[in-house]
Amino acid sequence: MILENEFSLDKTDLHILRLLQENARMSNADMARELGMAPSGVLERVKKLEQKNVIQQYTTRINPNALQQKLLAFIFIKANVGPGCDSVVTDELAKIPEVQEVHHVAGDDCYLVKIRTYDSASLMEIMRTRFAVIPNMMSTRTTIVLETVKEQQQLVIPEK
């Protein structure tokens, strides 16, 4: 049984993804020109990529400084939960809007959270009001980012 995966993307799909990842506001007509095909054909593929959840969201990267959000931190969290019942902790963490990422990681530190706030005071506020109330949380270790050199979610998309 040959099963690449359930998505089965061809060369044209990958080309479309590359274009949209670089500029989500590129018009369908411009894509069609770039790909050398009719706009209707491109549109159909894009719709299909959305349906298949290959395309998850069209979003805009906004400069955090423009919104005075100067603090970025990573927090490692230990929690004493039985196997399979850790969803309470992660779900509560994921609900916090300032929390951008929640990962379950290998090793002693069970969870890794990425969080962005205005300053250290607002971080502490969130930790007091939102983190502290989550049951079974043992300890946290916070790493403050001093300077960000690169920050993007773009994937490396192969040619074929």
Next chain:
Amino acid sequence: MILENEFSLDKTDLHILRLLQENARMSNADMARELGMAPSGVLERVKKLEQKNVIQQYTTRINPNALQQKLLAFIFIKANVGPGCDSVVTDELAKIPEVQEVHHVAGDDCYLVKIRTYDSASLMEIMRTRFAVIPNMMSTRTTIVLETVKEQQQLVIPEK
């Protein structure tokens, strides 16, 4: 001297940012309807937000699984560099396409890198060929992500 910051965003700007962050492909006409103003006026504001670098990029979130990119890792890196001359390390790290984030962090571990690859073999390959050749790198500590519960870059945008 009262200086909120160099961006000076009003209520309407924030509303536009909220719409575009949620859906970068929303048409100008739809935004105009939502905001209750003429499309030309909206367009002018969006252009200005792009110019001021408040809007940094319109991008598409693509499902990493659709591209078989199953491995996500965070790598802490120690490097012995004099103050101010660490740009070589960070720049070399940032050049690697699979590296999504490079941060300079407080504490012993100087740098934090987020990297996404197909599997652990391809991660090792990159570490051998790209990391090992960077001068002054002392040590690395790699944290493997087992499961991602939340992953987005969206900012919390205030009403006013």
Next chain:
DNA sequence: TGTTTTAAAGAATTATATTCATTAAAATAT
């Protein structure tokens, strides 16, 4: 070798982007 699925083209219609002229209000200078 039929049959179904998939991908695309092209034409027609509808919707949207863009440009430009104009107005009004707010901010600034005299």
Next chain:
DNA sequence: ATATTTTAATGAATATAATTCTTTAAAACA
């Protein structure tokens, strides 16, 4: 206080683009 400049918006006109539908052709499948 009043003239001047800047800013933000409207509305009309034109150029582009999105969308829908029909048709065709090539793959994939049974």
